[in-house]
Amino acid sequence: MDRRLFLSRLGAGAGVALAVTCLGSCMGGAEPDPSGVPVDFTLDLNQSPNLQSKGGFMVISNVLVARTVQGEYVAATVICSHEQQKKVVYDKAGNNFHCTAHDARFDVNGGGLNAKGSKNLTVYHTALSGSTLRVFSTSL
Numbered sequence: 001m002d003r004r005l006f007l008s009r010l011g012a013g014a015g016v017a018l019a020v021t022c023l024g025s026c027m028g029g030a031e032p033d034p035s036g037v038p039v040d041f042t043l044d045l046n047q048s049p050n051l052q053s054k055g056g057f058m059v060i061s062n063v064l065v066a067r068t069v070q071g072e073y074v075a076a077t078v079i080c081s082h083e084q085q086k087k088v089v090y091d092k093a094g095n096n097f098h099c100t101a102h103d104a105r106f107d108v109n110g111g112g113l114n115a116k117g118s119k120n121l122t123v124y125h126t127a128l129s130g131s132t133l134r135v136f137s138t139s140l
């Protein structure tokens with residue numbers, strides 16, 4: 001194969017690979033990520049005691065993962081949209097995310113519940129498979 005033919009075929013292959021990658025990851029509503037880093041990790045719930053009871057939560061690399069009082073798994077950034085302090089926790093009494101810096105509150109879908117929370121909060125998807133919980137952003 002001559003060099004020109006090889007490069008031509010390589011270019012076509014790269015285009016197809018790019019299209020497949022984009023179809024898999026570019027569809028749907030991408031969520032803004034305050035850190036700019038896509039989120040995608042799994043947790044073994046058998047090794048995560050804080051998530052074994054309703055109302056518990058834990059933080060992994062700026063991502064808050066909580067088990068709501070209804071038993072659902074939710075995830076959000078710990079970086080508050082108000083002044084970017086890393087003080088967001090899950091408040092089981094109110095079933096919402098709460099920034100302890102200035103009292104911003106967000107529902108479990110990231111919607112702001114008061115003036116300090118008016119910029120909403122980045123939340124992530126969760127998917128449970130057996131005892132494995134995947135936490136991921138749509139921007140992957």
Ligand code: FES
Nearest residue numbers: 080082083099102
């Ligand atoms: S930084 Fe969170 S409420 Fe101000």
